[in-house]
Amino acid sequence: MAPFLLRLGIFRFSMAPPTAEGFIGKHTGLWASTTLRCAHCGNEVPAFRAPATATAQAFCCAGCETVFAFLAGREAAGAPAAAGESFAYLDDAEFRRLYGAGANRMEFYLEGVHCAACVWLVDKLPGLVPGVNGAALDLSRSVAQVEIAPGGSFAAAAAQFSKFGFRAHVVKDGDVAALMKQENRKLLTRLGVAAASLMNLMLFAIALYSGAAGEWVPVFAWASLVFFLPILFYSAVPFYAATLASLRAGKISIDVPIVFGILVGAVMGVVNLFRPAHLEHIYFDSLGALVFLLLSARYLVRRAQQKALGATQLVFRLMPASCRRWNGASGTFETAPVELVRAGDRIEVRPGDVVPADGRVLRGASELNLAVLTGESRPEPVRAGDAVYAGTVNGGGTLEVLVESSGAATRMGQIVKLVQEASGRKTPIANAADRVAGRFTAGVLLVGAATFAFWAWRAGLSAAATNTMALFIVTCPCALALSAPLANLVSMSRAARLGVLIKGPDVFERIAAAKDIFLDKTGTLTEGRFGVAEVKIVDPTVDEASLGAAVFAIEQSSPHPVAAALLAHFAPAQGTGPAGAGASAVKEMFGRGVSGVVAGRRYEIYGIDAPAGAASVDTHVAVDRDGVRAAVIRLGDRLRADAPAAVAGLRKHGLAVHLISGDGEGAVRAAAAQAGIDPANVRAGAGPEDKLAAVRAAQGAIMVGDGANDSAALAAAGVGIAVHGGMEVSLRAADVYFTHPGTAGLAHLVRGARETVNVIFRNFKFSFVYNLVGGTLAITGLMSPLVAAVLMPFSSLTILASSLWGAKAYRP
Amino acid sequence: MNVLYFILPLSFLFAAGIMYVFIRATLSGQWDDLDTPAYRILFDDESVQSKGDPDDKQ
Numbered sequence: 001m002a003p004f005l006l007r008l009g010i011f012r013f014s015m016a017p018p019t020a021e022g023f024i025g026k027h028t029g030l031w032a033s034t035t036l037r038c039a040h041c042g043n044e045v046p047a048f049r050a051p052a053t054a055t056a057q058a059f060c061c062a063g064c065e066t067v068f069a070f071l072a073g074r075e076a077a078g079a080p081a082a083a084g085e086s087f088a089y090l091d092d093a094e095f096r097r098l099y100g101a102g103a104n105r106m107e108f109y110l111e112g113v114h115c116a117a118c119v120w121l122v123d124k125l126p127g128l129v130p131g132v133n134g135a136a137l138d139l140s141r142s143v144a145q146v147e148i149a150p151g152g153s154f155a156a157a158a159a160q161f162s163k164f165g166f167r168a169h170v171v172k173d174g175d176v177a178a179l180m181k182q183e184n185r186k187l188l189t190r191l192g193v194a195a196a197s198l199m200n201l202m203l204f205a206i207a208l209y210s211g212a213a214g215e216w217v218p219v220f221a222w223a224s225l226v227f228f229l230p231i232l233f234y235s236a237v238p239f240y241a242a243t244l245a246s247l248r249a250g251k252i253s254i255d256v257p258i259v260f261g262i263l264v265g266a267v268m269g270v271v272n273l274f275r276p277a278h279l280e281h282i283y284f285d286s287l288g289a290l291v292f293l294l295l296s297a298r299y300l301v302r303r304a305q306q307k308a309l310g311a312t313q314l315v316f317r318l319m320p321a322s323c324r325r326w327n328g329a330s331g332t333f334e335t336a337p338v339e340l341v342r343a344g345d346r347i348e349v350r351p352g353d354v355v356p357a358d359g360r361v362l363r364g365a366s367e368l369n370l371a372v373l374t375g376e377s378r379p380e381p382v383r384a385g386d387a388v389y390a391g392t393v394n395g396g397g398t399l400e401v402l403v404e405s406s407g408a409a410t411r412m413g414q415i416v417k418l419v420q421e422a423s424g425r426k427t428p429i430a431n432a433a434d435r436v437a438g439r440f441t442a443g444v445l446l447v448g449a450a451t452f453a454f455w456a457w458r459a460g461l462s463a464a465a466t467n468t469m470a471l472f473i474v475t476c477p478c479a480l481a482l483s484a485p486l487a488n489l490v491s492m493s494r495a496a497r498l499g500v501l502i503k504g505p506d507v508f509e510r511i512a513a514a515k516d517i518f519l520d521k522t523g524t525l526t527e528g529r530f531g532v533a534e535v536k537i538v539d540p541t542v543d544e545a546s547l548g549a550a551v552f553a554i555e556q557s558s559p560h561p562v563a564a565a566l567l568a569h570f571a572p573a574q575g576t577g578p579a580g581a582g583a584s585a586v587k588e589m590f591g592r593g594v595s596g597v598v599a600g601r602r603y604e605i606y607g608i609d610a611p612a613g614a615a616s617v618d619t620h621v622a623v624d625r626d627g628v629r630a631a632v633i634r635l636g637d638r639l640r641a642d643a644p645a646a647v648a649g650l651r652k653h654g655l656a657v658h659l660i661s662g663d664g665e666g667a668v669r670a671a672a673a674q675a676g677i678d679p680a681n682v683r684a685g686a687g688p689e690d691k692l693a694a695v696r697a698a699q700g701a702i703m704v705g706d707g708a709n710d711s712a713a714l715a716a717a718g719v720g721i722a723v724h725g726g727m728e729v730s731l732r733a734a735d736v737y738f739t740h741p742g743t744a745g746l747a748h749l750v751r752g753a754r755e756t757v758n759v760i761f762r763n764f765k766f767s768f769v770y771n772l773v774g775g776t777l778a779i780t781g782l783m784s785p786l787v788a789a790v791l792m793p794f795s796s797l798t799i800l801a802s803s804l805w806g807a808k809a810y811r812p
Numbered sequence: 813m814n815v816l817y818f819i820l821p822l823s824f825l826f827a828a829g830i831m832y833v834f835i836r837a838t839l840s841g842q843w844d845d846l847d848t849p850a851y852r853i854l855f856d857d858e859s860v861q862s863k864g865d866p867d868d869k870q
Contacts, residue, residue: 116851140847185838197827
C-alpha cells in the first residue's frame with residue numbers, strides 16, 4: 001500500500017529532480033529567472049546552470065550535456081571537475097578496507113545527477129571502463145554503487161564519473177545507510193501486513209454491518225479476530241515500544257493514549273466474542289484502520305526525513321580524501337588516504353589542495369585561506385616555520401609540511417568534538433502533539449470515570465463497562481496523532497522540492513517559535529571568496545572588455561592571490577574563443593605590481609590605498625594605460641545580491657536579525673550596513689566558542705551558517721540552517737540544509753514554518769471536534785460499532801485532507 | 813450460503829499468500845529505490861547491472 005501512496009505526486013520527495021523541475025519551475029519568483037529548457041531532455045534548466053551567452057545550448061545537468069555531446073559525436077565541452085583530480089587513493093588496500101561496501105564494491109555520491117540521462121550514463125559504466133562489473137544509480141539518494149572485478153580499479157571508475165561531469169565522493173558511512181535500509185524494510189513489512197490484514201478484516205466487518213445474521217455472525221466475528229491478530233501482535237509493536245519508553249521516562253507521549261485505546265479495544269473485542277448478545281461490539285476493524293493509518297504516516301515521515309539526512313550525512317568537502325605523503329623507501333611523495341597520516345609524517349600540499357593535518361611548514365611559501373577556522377576569506381601568507389591547520393585551503397605555492405597532529409587531534413577535530421557535545425546538549429522541545437497528549441489522556445480518563453459512575457448508578461455494571469469502553473475506543477486519538485506528522489510531512493516534502501532539506505519533524509515548530517536569527521557573514525551573507533567586487537572605469541575612453549582582456553593577458557603568470565582573483569573575474573567567457581592578443585614585455589614591478597604591453601598599449605596594474613570613504617578592509621587595485629589611470633578595481637568578499645532582501649524579509653516576520661562573524665570589525669560592519677542589519681546586533685571577531693555562547697544565550701534562536709567555525713553554534717541553536725557550499729561538519733550539525741546558495745529562502749522558510757504550525761493546530765481542532773461528537777455518543781450510550789467504524793477513519797481522512805491542503809507558502 | 817465454507821478458508825490462504833509475496837519483495841529490496849526504475853524503463857537497450865540487492869548476498 002505504502003509504495004502506491006509514495007507514487008502519488010504528493011508523497012514524492014525526490015531530491016535530485018526537484019532542484020530543477022518543481023523548484024525553479026513553479027517558484028520562479030524566488031531564485032530563478034526565465035524558463036530555459038534543456039537542449040537534451042526538455043526539463044527546465046536551473047538558474048545556476050544557465051549558459052553565459054543567450055545563444056549557447058543549455059542543459060539541466062552534466063548528464064544531459066554529456067549524452068548530448070556523445071550523440072552529436074564529440075567530447076563534452078565542460079568537465080571541469082575532471083581536471084587534475086587524482087583518484088589513485090581509491091585503490092589503496094587500506095582505504096578499501098575502511099570504506100568499501102564489501103570486497104569489490106564501493107558507493108559513490110555523485111554531485112549533480114538529475115535525470116534519465118544521468119541514470120543511462122551511470123548504467124553504461126561497465127561498458128566504458130574495463131574491470132567494472134556493474135554500476136547502478138539510486139537517483140533519489142544520488143548514490144551510485146560500483147562493483148569491480150578482482151583486479152579492477154575504482155580510481156578508473158571515479159575518473160570516468162568525472163569525465164561525465166559528476167563530482168564523485170566516496171560514501172563513507174555505508175553502515176549507517178545499510179542499517180536505515182534494514183529498518184525501512186522492517187517498518188514497510190509491518191505496514192504491508194497491517195494493510196493486507198485490514199483489507200480482509202473489512203470484508204467481514206462490512207458483512208456484519210450490512211446485516212449478516214444467524215449462524216454466520218460468530219463465524220465472521222472470529223474471522224475478524226484472525227485478521228486482527230497480526231495487526232495487534234506484529235504491526236502495532238512500534239507503538240508498544242514507544243509507549244514503554246515514554247512511560248519509563250515519566251512522560252505521556254501521543255503513543256500512550258493510542259496504545260491504551262488499542263489494548264482496551266482488543267480486550268473488549270475478545271471478551272465480547274464470548275458474549276453472544278454483544279457480538280457486534282468488536283471494533284477490530286476500527287482499530288486495524290487506526291494502526292494502518294498511523295504506520296503509513298510514520299513510514300512516509302521517515303522516508304522524507306532520511307532523504308534530507310542522506311544528503312548531508314556524506315563525508316566530503318571538509319577534509320581531502322587523500323594527500324601526498326613522503327615515502328622514505330622510494331624517496332618520493334606518494335598519494336595516501338588522509339586517515340593514515342600520523343604525526344611526524346612529511347606531506348606535500350600542492351596549490352589548491354586542502355591541508356590534511358595540523359603541522360609546521362618545512363619548506364615553501366604560499367597563502368592559505370583560513371575561512372574554515374576564522375571565517376576570514378582573505379588569504380594569509382605562510383612561510384617555512386609557520387603553523388598550518390587542517391581544513392584550510394592552500395593558495396598558489398607548494399608547501400612541505402611536518403605533521404604535528406592528525407585526525408581528531410587537529411583543531412578541526414576539536415571543532416567536530418564541540419559540535420557533538422553541542423548536539424547532545426540541545427534543549428529538547430516538547431512537540432505540540434505530545435504536549436496535547438498528556439492533557440488529552442487525563443481528560444479522557446476523567447470523563448471515563450464519570451461515565452462509568454453514572455451508568456453504574458443508572459443501569460448497572462454491564463452497561464457502565466460497555467459505554468466506558470466505547471468511550472475509550474472512540475476517543476483513541478488517531479486523528480490527533482496524525483495531525484502533526486502529516487502536516488510536517490507535506491511541508492517537508494514540498495520544501496525539499498524548493499531545495500530546502502529538513503532533517504527533523506519538529507523543525508517547523510522550532511522555527512515558528514524562534515525570535516532571533518543569527519547570520520554568519522562569510523559564505524552566508526557574502527559570497528565567501530576573495531574576488532573582484534567592483535570595476536570602476538575612470539577613463540571614459542576605456543571599455544571594460546578590452547581592459548579585462550589586457551589585465552587577463554598580463555596577470556597570466558603572476559602567482560599573487562590578487563592576480564588569481566583578477567584572472568577569475570576577467571577570464572573570457574566559455575565559447576567566445578581566445579582573449580585576443582597576448583601580452584608582451586610583462587614585468588614584475590618589484591613590490592608594487594605588474595606591467596606589460598597588450599595590443600601596443602602599456603598597462604600597469606598595482607595596489608593603491610583605499611579611496612576615502614571606502615571600506616578599509618577591501619584591496620584596491622589601479623590599472624593605468626599609457627601612464628593614465630584607466631580604472632580602479634576593488635577586491636573583497638562581495639555581499640550576495642539577495643542579502644538585503646532576505647534580511648528585510650526576516651524582519652517583516654518579526655525576527656531580530658543578528659550578524660555574527662569571525663571577521664574583523666570593519667568588514668563585518670560594512671557588510672551589516674549593506675545588508676541592512678541593525679548595528680546594535682552586529683558582532684565581529686567571534687570565534688567558534690563565542691558564536692556558541694551567543695546562540696545559547698538567545699533561547700531557541702535560529703543560526704544560519706556554512707563554515708566549520710559555525711558548526712558548534714548550528715548544533716546548539718534552536719534550529720541550525722546550513723547553506724549551500726557549507727562544510728560537511730556544518731551540514732551534519734544543522735537541522736535544515738539549503739541546496740541553493742544564498743539566504744533568499746530564509747524568509748520563505750520562516751513563513752512556511754509558521755503556516756505549517758497553523759495547519760497542525762487546525763488539525764488539532766478537527767480531531768477535537770470528532771472526539772467531542774464520538775465521546776458524547778459513547779457517554780450517552782448511543783455509539784454503535786457502525787458509527788465508530790465510520791467516524792474514526794472519517795476523522796483521519798479530514799486530517800489528511802487538511803494536511804494536504806497544507807501551508808500556503810508551500811502550496812504548488 | 814454453504815459455499816462460504818469453501819470460500820472462507822480460500823480467502824485466508826489467499827491473504828497469507830499475498831502477505832508472503834509482499835514480505836519477500838520488501839526484504840529483497842523491491843521498494844528501496846522508488847525513483848530510478850521509472851527512468852530505467854526508458855532505455856531500450858540491455859543495461860548491465862547487478863540484479864536485486866547486493867547487501868543480501870553478503
